[in-house]
Amino acid sequence: MSIETSEIRHLLTFGGMRVEGRLAAQLWAAFLTIGAFLVWYLFRADFWMWQFIVLGLWYAGLMWFGIRWPAFRILFLVVIGIAAIGVGLYQSGYTAANSAALYYVFQSTSMFYWMSAAILISAIGYYRYLFSGHQSAGDWGHRFAWVTVALGFAGLAIRWQQSYIGHPSWGHIPVTNMYDAMVLLCTTTALFYLYYEGQGKNRGLGAFAMPMILVADIFLVWVGVAYHQNQIQPVIPALQSFWIKLHVPCEFIAYANFYLAAMVGVAYLLKEKAERTGGALVSRLPDLNKLERIMGSMVMFGFLFFTAGTILGAVWAAKAWGGFWSWDPKETWALIVWLNYAAYLHMRSNKSFGQQHKGRKLAWWAAISLVTVTFCFIGVDLFLGGLHSYAKL
Amino acid sequence: MLEAHAPVYTEPLSIRIVVRVLGSMRLAVHLLLFVAIASIIGTILPQQEVYTDYLHQFGPFWFTVLGHLDLYDVYRCGWYMGIVAFLITSTTVCVLRNAPPMVREMRHVPSSPSAHFLKKRPEHFTSISAKAHGEILQSAVAALRDFGYQARSVQDTAGKTQLFAQKGRFYRIGYLLTHVGIILFCVGAIYNANLPLKWAEWTGTVHPEKNFDLPLSKIPQSSWLSSSSSAFRGIITIPVGQTVNAMFELVGDGFLVQHLPFMLRLDAFKVTHYSNGLAKDFVSKVSIYHHNGKLFKTGIVRVNHPLSVDGVQIYQSSYSDSASKLQLHNYLLSDPGLPPAHIVTGVGEQLKTFGAKYAISISDFKTQNVIPRKAVGLSSGPNQGMINMGPTISYQVTNHRNGMQVLIKSYLKPFSRNGEEYRLIGFREKGSTAYHYLTIPQGPEHGIRLFMAYLGDLEQAASNGDDATKAIFIRNLDKAQAQTKIYLAPQYKDLFLQSSLKVMQELRSYPLPFLTIFHHYDLHWSAGLEITRYPGMKVIYTACFALVFGIFILFYVPRRRIWIQIDDSKEKKKIQLFADTSRNEEDFHRDMEELNEQLQERL
Numbered sequence: 001m002s003i004e005t006s007e008i009r010h011l012l013t014f015g016g017m018r019v020e021g022r023l024a025a026q027l028w029a030a031f032l033t034i035g036a037f038l039v040w041y042l043f044r045a046d047f048w049m050w051q052f053i054v055l056g057l058w059y060a061g062l063m064w065f066g067i068r069w070p071a072f073r074i075l076f077l078v079v080i081g082i083a084a085i086g087v088g089l090y091q092s093g094y095t096a097a098n099s100a101a102l103y104y105v106f107q108s109t110s111m112f113y114w115m116s117a118a119i120l121i122s123a124i125g126y127y128r129y130l131f132s133g134h135q136s137a138g139d140w141g142h143r144f145a146w147v148t149v150a151l152g153f154a155g156l157a158i159r160w161q162q163s164y165i166g167h168p169s170w171g172h173i174p175v176t177n178m179y180d181a182m183v184l185l186c187t188t189t190a191l192f193y194l195y196y197e198g199q200g201k202n203r204g205l206g207a208f209a210m211p212m213i214l215v216a217d218i219f220l221v222w223v224g225v226a227y228h229q230n231q232i233q234p235v236i237p238a239l240q241s242f243w244i245k246l247h248v249p250c251e252f253i254a255y256a257n258f259y260l261a262a263m264v265g266v267a268y269l270l271k272e273k274a275e276r277t278g279g280a281l282v283s284r285l286p287d288l289n290k291l292e293r294i295m296g297s298m299v300m301f302g303f304l305f306f307t308a309g310t311i312l313g314a315v316w317a318a319k320a321w322g323g324f325w326s327w328d329p330k331e332t333w334a335l336i337v338w339l340n341y342a343a344y345l346h347m348r349s350n351k352s353f354g355q356q357h358k359g360r361k362l363a364w365w366a367a368i369s370l371v372t373v374t375f376c377f378i379g380v381d382l383f384l385g386g387l388h389s390y391a392k393l
Numbered sequence: 394m395l396e397a398h399a400p401v402y403t404e405p406l407s408i409r410i411v412v413r414v415l416g417s418m419r420l421a422v423h424l425l426l427f428v429a430i431a432s433i434i435g436t437i438l439p440q441q442e443v444y445t446d447y448l449h450q451f452g453p454f455w456f457t458v459l460g461h462l463d464l465y466d467v468y469r470c471g472w473y474m475g476i477v478a479f480l481i482t483s484t485t486v487c488v489l490r491n492a493p494p495m496v497r498e499m500r501h502v503p504s505s506p507s508a509h510f511l512k513k514r515p516e517h518f519t520s521i522s523a524k525a526h527g528e529i530l531q532s533a534v535a536a537l538r539d540f541g542y543q544a545r546s547v548q549d550t551a552g553k554t555q556l557f558a559q560k561g562r563f564y565r566i567g568y569l570l571t572h573v574g575i576i577l578f579c580v581g582a583i584y585n586a587n588l589p590l591k592w593a594e595w596t597g598t599v600h601p602e603k604n605f606d607l608p609l610s611k612i613p614q615s616s617w618l619s620s621s622s623s624a625f626r627g628i629i630t631i632p633v634g635q636t637v638n639a640m641f642e643l644v645g646d647g648f649l650v651q652h653l654p655f656m657l658r659l660d661a662f663k664v665t666h667y668s669n670g671l672a673k674d675f676v677s678k679v680s681i682y683h684h685n686g687k688l689f690k691t692g693i694v695r696v697n698h699p700l701s702v703d704g705v706q707i708y709q710s711s712y713s714d715s716a717s718k719l720q721l722h723n724y725l726l727s728d729p730g731l732p733p734a735h736i737v738t739g740v741g742e743q744l745k746t747f748g749a750k751y752a753i754s755i756s757d758f759k760t761q762n763v764i765p766r767k768a769v770g771l772s773s774g775p776n777q778g779m780i781n782m783g784p785t786i787s788y789q790v791t792n793h794r795n796g797m798q799v800l801i802k803s804y805l806k807p808f809s810r811n812g813e814e815y816r817l818i819g820f821r822e823k824g825s826t827a828y829h830y831l832t833i834p835q836g837p838e839h840g841i842r843l844f845m846a847y848l849g850d851l852e853q854a855a856s857n858g859d860d861a862t863k864a865i866f867i868r869n870l871d872k873a874q875a876q877t878k879i880y881l882a883p884q885y886k887d888l889f890l891q892s893s894l895k896v897m898q899e900l901r902s903y904p905l906p907f908l909t910i911f912h913h914y915d916l917h918w919s920a921g922l923e924i925t926r927y928p929g930m931k932v933i934y935t936a937c938f939a940l941v942f943g944i945f946i947l948f949y950v951p952r953r954r955i956w957i958q959i960d961d962s963k964e965k966k967k968i969q970l971f972a973d974t975s976r977n978e979e980d981f982h983r984d985m986e987e988l989n990e991q992l993q994e995r996l
Contacts, residue, residue, distance in 0.1 A: 007777055088970050096960075109594055162704045165725055166521075166668075166669070167667065167668045167669075169667060169668070169673065170667060208567070233669075233671065234667040234669070234671055234673065236671070236672065237672060237673065237674050237695075237697070237949055238697065240673075240674070240697060241697045245595075254600075280490035289979070293977075293979070300948045301948075303944065303948075303950060304941070304944050304945060307940060307944055308940055308941045311937040311940070311941065315934075318930070319697055319698075319699060320628065320696065320708075321708070321710075321923075322699070322706065322708035322710065322923035322924075323626060323925065323927075324585075324927070324930065324933060327435060327440060327468045329436040332432050332433075332435060332436045332468075333436060334428070336429045336432050336433060337430075339425045339426065339428055339429035340425075340426070340429055342425050343421075343422045343425035343426050346418055346422050346425070347418075347422050350418045352417070352418055353418075353419070353422075354418060380436070384436055384437075
């Protein structure tokens with residue numbers, strides 16, 4: 001299948017798959033359909049127009065991902081399985097104080113520590129593969145990247161359940177402080193990395209993606225330890241909105257793709273250098289054209305979600321703050337990021353720019369954009385404050 | 394990108410050059426980056442603050458320089474708007490130039506193109522077959538169908554039937570929707586920005602008032618805006634029970650008064666809390682009246698749940714205490730047995746005590762106050778490191794003789810420790826950072842009357858020369874109970890005694906000769922409401938939808954065209970396959986190779 005997710009035929013039909021593949025896809029569709037109805041049935045008292053729309057979006061998104069990417073189906077089931085154990089323990093009245101299973105494994109904070117360990121192992125594995133060529137090291141990196149994703153999403157699901165433990169009125173989706181946000185970033189980025197790895201059939205990029213996730217993870221652990229943000233607190237009135245469930249996931253899908261694009265940019269530059277000077281990297285990374293296309297498709301996918309997420313944020317702001325757009329630092333930086341990638345995509349798509357070294361220019365651009373995105377994501381909260389300052393430390 | 398059309402120029406050269414430059418991609422990229430960089434300024438320099446703060450921060454010279462550059466309100470100033478307008482002009486020119494050929498291209502199917510056009514397609518495969526023309530056509534149609542293409546037969550110039558197939562014919566809608574969406578978005582934003590008002594400000598017919606202390610009735614008419622303004626966004630703070638018909642809009646270093654199209658009464662305001670004392674919701678109950686006094690609508694305004702009235706949106710923005718009545722009890726430490734003096738006061742008020750030697754000014758009043766459990770000697774468990782101490786006042790005491798200042802926090806609600814209830818008073822001298830806490834034991838009756846009486850009796854006993862023995866302590870506690878007629882349960886007596894002695898120890902470092910207890914309060918809130926009228930929202934939402942949908946089509950719906958030409962001039966027929974795509978050539982090339990193989994198998 002293609003790197004650029006470009007063909008409607010591939011998106012919407014099962015065409016071209018082998019018979020057993022088609023059967024699995026049909027099972028997936030049936031599973032999701034039943035699941036969607038079950039969700040509606042269990043929570044039908046709370047359903048109104050937008051809940052239907054959100055459920056529809058999730059249904060379509062999961063369906064698309066699962067059909068395009070068979071491994072995602074297994075991941076989904078594993079996440080549900082792990083989360084079910086944790087949620088079940090909490091539902092049956094256990095807490096971390098009287099259950100060793102919760103204390104050591106299934107409470108969200110413990111699970112995030114296990115996830116951190118997985119990230120570390122995965123990063124080392126990929127790194128070893130890139131520089132010494134051990135195929136098995138790369139395979140281990142790959143396996144632990146999957147563990148990272150499974151533990152991260154399961155942990156977030158359990159955390160959502162945990163937020164109801166303090167008091168039923170506290171319950172909220174766990175994306176409301178820096179700690180939660182970093183977990184989401186780590187897992188989403190790892191998930192998208194694995195997707196692109198599957199597409200490119202090459203383990204070399206993991207040595208760029210996983211160490212970057214490791215940095216985010218170290219920040220996550222630090223925020224938890226130094227600022228006690230791993231403790232669950234109820235959310236302030238401004239965040240008690242349905243829109244958070246749309247706005248935040250969109251933004252994180254975008255951030256994950258932008259970060260990955262930046263790392264592919266770095267890989268591109270190193271590979272180009274290795275081609276000129278000679279080096280082991282040449283054989284362990286995809287060729288330059290492919291790297292450029294992977295990078296471009298990441299930016300495109302990120303850009304689509306960033307646009308949607310920012311607009312959803314503005315719609316929410318119109319409800320919460322009285323204005324669609326208030327030139328709040330976070331909003332302004334979102335605009336800056338958006339303009340930056342808009343310019344990037346214009347340059348990439350157009351042939352009126354010099355074709356010489358275009359890939360290198362784009363790679364530099366994507367890599368440097370990492371700074372802009374990071375500032376928008378974390379820097380604004382740390383240094384500038386403003387209306388989004390509930391994410392402040 | 395587009396196929397060349399023979400240009401027919403009707404405009405003079407200079408206009409053509411301007412149009413070409415304005416619509417060029419290069420300019421667009423540079424402008425996008427330029428707007429991005431210019432936008433950074435306003436995030437580094439806090440916008441629309443009080444001008445004296447800027448003056449204080451930058452000094453007179455830089456204050457003036459930055460002021461002339463309009464950096465205190467960058468996003469609404471002339472030069473920034475100018476760049477954005479330039480970007481929009483460029484986008485508009487680009488759309489105007491590209492849209493007509495794109496629309497033509499989508500409407501017109503290039504079904505029987507010239508041989509020259511076909512030669513220039515990037516994909517080109519040739520096969521040979523001896524089958525009949527019709528049979529070849531059938532095989533080709535079947536092969537195309539396997540790849541998801543709907544083939545259609547077309548007549549070439551010689552009247553022969555050939556094949557054409559395409560996917561993503563309307564892919565140009567992606568470009569059109571995104572770019573038109575951006576333009577529409579800006580149109581909506583300009584509509585919301587109330588241009589006539591900007592013009593009036595600029596020409597000087599409307600004057601922002603700079604004096605923030607002026608009462609509403611004294612504000613000159615040139616600072617008032619009519620209620621028929623097409624768009625507005627302002628704030629107003631209303632005490633509970635009051636009615637307003639105007640609000641304020643900040644403009645530069647001054648403000649304008651906006652007449653509201655209705656009268657608004659704040660009927661009630663409520664803050665709800667989580668079980669741990671953090672705020673959960675702010676709720677205002679409002680009534681909307683016509684100007685003739687007739688009730689129009691009542692409603693609830695909550696955070697994230699604005700109230701909509703006739704195209705005007707009302708938002709819960711902030712809240713504050715407005716003259717809540719606070720009752721204090723003031724005990725003299727020099728004569729603790731005396732009944733306390735009753736004081737009624739409010740936030741911001743100043744009172745004198747102790748023969749005008751001390752001034753007390755009430756600085757803050759909160760109904761909820763969350764502090765670390767450790768601060769009051771309670772153990773903290775997981776997820777409960779904090780305790781909600783309830784209503785609290787903060788006040789500052791100044792000693793006029795020596796200038797010493799003490800900051801004090803007094804809590805209304807007692808807290809419970811080992812079954813005994815305590816009153817909490819925190820104090821710190823100005824300059825030190827940590828509060829010291831007095832934890833005064835309460836009797837069964839609300840208040841510290843028993844403790845104060847006990848303190849008085851002990852002082853009396855000490856001056857009588859009694860020894861500090863346990864018997865004396867117990868005797869005096871009994872005496873204090875008899876005096877105040879507040880009797881402790883026997884099992885608490887010992888605890889009370891010990892806690893009292895501990896407080897007396899702590900009192901030695903207490904710097905004031907009196908103890909002020911927070912006794913009672915009557916709440917009076919004001920709610921800060923934000924009121925907006927944005928008539929351009931529908932345009933903006935439409936534009937946003939167009940933008941996202943357009944991006945999706947732009948990225949993920951390529952146009953792919955395939956032509957199959959059969960040349961049967963010879964016995965062995967030559968079959969040529971031509972194809973092109975609008976993006977992702979590599980994958981397309983792979984697909985076309987496969988298609989060609991399939992085609993050859995069928996021939």
